[in-house]
Amino acid sequence: MEEKLERILRKVQKPARYTGGELNQIIKENCGVNVAFCFPDLYEIGMSNLGMRILYAVMNKMEDVSCQRVFAPWTDMEKEMRENDVPLYALETGKPVKEFDIIAFTLGYEMAYSQVLNMLDLAGVPLHAADRHGIENIVIAGGVCVYNGEPLADFVDVFSLGEGEEALPEFIDLYRKAKNEGWSKKRFLRAAADIEGFYVPSLYDISYNSDGTVAAITPLDGAPAVITKRIVRDMDKALYPTDMIVPSMEIVHDRVTLELFRGCIRGCRFCQAGYVYRPVRSKSVETLLEQARESLESSGYQEVSLSSLSSSDYRPLADLCDGLLEYCEPRKTSLSLPSLRADNFSVELMEKVQKVRKSGLTFAPEAGSQRLRDAINKNVREEDVLNACRVAFEGGWNQVKLYFMLGLPTETDEDVVAIAELAFKVLREWKMHASNKARGVRITVSTSFFVPKPHTPYQWEQQITMEEYERRCTLLKDSMRTKAIGYNWHDGKTSYLEAALARGDRRLGKVIEKAWELGARLDGWSETFDFDLWMRAFSECGVDPDFYATRERGEDEILPWDMVFVGVNKEHFKLERSLSRKDRLSPDCRAGCMHCGADCLNGGKCDE
Amino acid sequence: MNRLLFEKTGRAAYMSHLDLMRTVPRAFMRAGVAIKHTEGFNPHAFVSVAMPLSVYQESICELLNFELLPGEISLEQLPEKLNSCLPEGIKVLKAYDARRPFKQIEALEAKITLTYDRGGAAEKTEALTELFGRSQLVINKKTKSGYKDTDVRPGIKSVSFAAAGENIVECLCTVSAKEPVLNPEAVVTVINTLAPEHAPDFYRIMRLSLRDAEGKIFE
Numbered sequence A: 001m002e003e004k005l006e007r008i009l010r011k012v013q014k015p016a017r018y019t020g021g022e023l024n025q026i027i028k029e030n031c032g033v034n035v036a037f038c039f040p041d042l043y044e045i046g047m048s049n050l051g052m053r054i055l056y057a058v059m060n061k062m063e064d065v066s067c068q069r070v071f072a073p074w075t076d077m078e079k080e081m082r083e084n085d086v087p088l089y090a091l092e093t094g095k096p097v098k099e100f101d102i103i104a105f106t107l108g109y110e111m112a113y114s115q116v117l118n119m120l121d122l123a124g125v126p127l128h129a130a131d132r133h134g135i136e137n138i139v140i141a142g143g144v145c146v147y148n149g150e151p152l153a154d155f156v157d158v159f160s161l162g163e164g165e166e167a168l169p170e171f172i173d174l175y176r177k178a179k180n181e182g183w184s185k186k187r188f189l190r191a192a193a194d195i196e197g198f199y200v201p202s203l204y205d206i207s208y209n210s211d212g213t214v215a216a217i218t219p220l221d222g223a224p225a226v227i228t229k230r231i232v233r234d235m236d237k238a239l240y241p242t243d244m245i246v247p248s249m250e251i252v253h254d255r256v257t258l259e260l261f262r263g264c265i266r267g268c269r270f271c272q273a274g275y276v277y278r279p280v281r282s283k284s285v286e287t288l289l290e291q292a293r294e295s296l297e298s299s300g301y302q303e304v305s306l307s308s309l310s311s312s313d314y315r316p317l318a319d320l321c322d323g324l325l326e327y328c329e330p331r332k333t334s335l336s337l338p339s340l341r342a343d344n345f346s347v348e349l350m351e352k353v354q355k356v357r358k359s360g361l362t363f364a365p366e367a368g369s370q371r372l373r374d375a376i377n378k379n380v381r382e383e384d385v386l387n388a389c390r391v392a393f394e395g396g397w398n399q400v401k402l403y404f405m406l407g408l409p410t411e412t413d414e415d416v417v418a419i420a421e422l423a424f425k426v427l428r429e430w431k432m433h434a435s436n437k438a439r440g441v442r443i444t445v446s447t448s449f450f451v452p453k454p455h456t457p458y459q460w461e462q463q464i465t466m467e468e469y470e471r472r473c474t475l476l477k478d479s480m481r482t483k484a485i486g487y488n489w490h491d492g493k494t495s496y497l498e499a500a501l502a503r504g505d506r507r508l509g510k511v512i513e514k515a516w517e518l519g520a521r522l523d524g525w526s527e528t529f530d531f532d533l534w535m536r537a538f539s540e541c542g543v544d545p546d547f548y549a550t551r552e553r554g555e556d557e558i559l560p561w562d563m564v565f566v567g568v569n570k571e572h573f574k575l576e577r578s579l580s581r582k583d584r585l586s587p588d589c590r591a592g593c594m595h596c597g598a599d600c601l602n603g604g605k606c607d608e
Numbered sequence B: 001m002n003r004l005l006f007e008k009t010g011r012a013a014y015m016s017h018l019d020l021m022r023t024v025p026r027a028f029m030r031a032g033v034a035i036k037h038t039e040g041f042n043p044h045a046f047v048s049v050a051m052p053l054s055v056y057q058e059s060i061c062e063l064l065n066f067e068l069l070p071g072e073i074s075l076e077q078l079p080e081k082l083n084s085c086l087p088e089g090i091k092v093l094k095a096y097d098a099r100r101p102f103k104q105i106e107a108l109e110a111k112i113t114l115t116y117d118r119g120g121a122a123e124k125t126e127a128l129t130e131l132f133g134r135s136q137l138v139i140n141k142k143t144k145s146g147y148k149d150t151d152v153r154p155g156i157k158s159v160s161f162a163a164a165g166e167n168i169v170e171c172l173c174t175v176s177a178k179e180p181v182l183n184p185e186a187v188v189t190v191i192n193t194l195a196p197e198h199a200p201d202f203y204r205i206m207r208l209s210l211r212d213a214e215g216k217i218f219e
Ligand code: SF4
Pocket: A264, A265, A266, A267, A268, A271, A272, A273, A274, A275, A309, A310
């Protein structure tokens, strides 16, 4: 390590974030293509991201390709870096990001946008795609946010839509060819647009109506009118890195994470993940057991967690858990199931997991009343939640967390109050069934502020105003009749900004840039988030955030992300929206296919 | 009881003591070597180190106790096995049966490398030698009952300075490892408080050896 860097590491908190050198990091010297893989948040968050770990392995597995990790510095480190002229560098070798061929970002959260700009700037790379003339420092971005990457269109050269395992190697191979043959950037980008799943924003002209809505999206130079996301068809063959990097410092998910399947059969109407990851593709029990064993052995972790959108929908879940427990118990390794659903909650499963460790339970009914749960297609009945809680209390659990959203379309005050009523019923279950009352009970209700997202049936809906959200929070708080139930709610400001950015268009680029200039950093952190600064950026740029956040769109309006196809047809979203307005449920993919269109990505197959 | 002698250098110096206490048990797990665990609801591998090392300090003489379970591989094979399971900078040099308890450790020998960006190492060496020749060196030091003005001179068993080039002064010191324990860092604090004009622009601390009451190397 250079002494210059060492000197500044003495002055910052948690210096291990910035050193690299962990077990299983991959260092490949003298490769033809070098990728700086940037995560626009702290080390401990980024290293907990399974997608990043997978793609790190995928790229490093390619011959003649080296991929190194880069994370966002915390404010103390950024200050030292700027004062001491230390440019952003990759952890593995300390090589400056500016010297990499490809600078890749993974974007999972809109609140990271300002950090993308900040990292480019710390690297000494021009922010605007148009100011980077050569083929070096190609900036590519993937992750769930890029299904509408328009707000970042000024800064990013290429968006990678969907799963990168197969797509990224194709992109890198093209890059290698372009680099070897000395192509211009223009030629390279045009060729990249021909690879399925790659969206090159500079090849699209966007025009606007006088009311501010999009008038037309015009592909230039023969670029495809619609870009379809990529998926991995056979999850058993998809690379899963079992020799994963083991961070030396504590990270958020300090354990082995098993991905049972991608996609979700449920189709909750507010849920972007539920739509954009369609269709469901599962791994087999054999694959998962092998991956679990190998990763536990190579990492030395003593905890494994099952992570999928709705893990209890994994068909052979009982078999998997049996197999895992058989391996884990003698090794004193614990198994955690983060996302269980209340409806098919299995007593047996809970008891099995309990043998190894007992942690708190979480349920996400999302809405308090049955009417609203039907409207959002959250197929959970009150009896299910109460049953699950009863079983848990009988089994000795005494902590339950319940998650809800406020501001869902069609929500009334009655629906809000129903949240308190449901929590109260849970408390009653505890009073009636707890096996051990002496330990007391902790029931926590958390509410978040609904953010309408692209590629969902609610993509046209308005977000309620912050004032209205706060009124509903207060209403709920006042409806809680007992101190035994704790209530906490998310800050409305973050969700309002998230709503503006999530459904934004290219005109937000200058707002993000202005906010960054004014000092916006790591906006997902309450310590650094400054809402007023963002509002100043909007007003200085003459852009109204309400136009994006609280405005209902017409169904015939051209949406800024209409060039992106996630596999689900717009007609399906419209249908689901109309069913929502009638409080009508749709069956899940297993109970009955609604022909959303996503099977076309997988040769007509879903969830087999 | 078994013991490891290991180094913690380079990038690993930035790992905290707590990080180390997570990393070493994991290395045993990875190596597939079973060691004694604590009892209880959340059992974890039982390991203990002689003297926790501060972040930023390096060492070539760290000691860690553990207990191999019967039927495991021999101690001779252990270093190689563990080293492939440890992060960069942590290297096991030896694994052996612990014959002497940690409480026989009396002193710690360390090297402190002081860097002066504007040069003058020879003059600094002279000034520092004189400074440490004083009979009392009082600094504000963290003790069990908060920060206190403390004379650290008795804790410094020996100290010497030598210029190594224009910008570097090397300090070799032996400090007490018995209550009241003195962190070698105190040498730098003494310079910074009592002779701020000689405060280094940068410094590194490397633990060299642990010593027993007779001044012999403790392992
Ligand atoms: S169950 Fe509903 S909320 Fe959960 S991932 Fe699936 S669609 Fe989304």
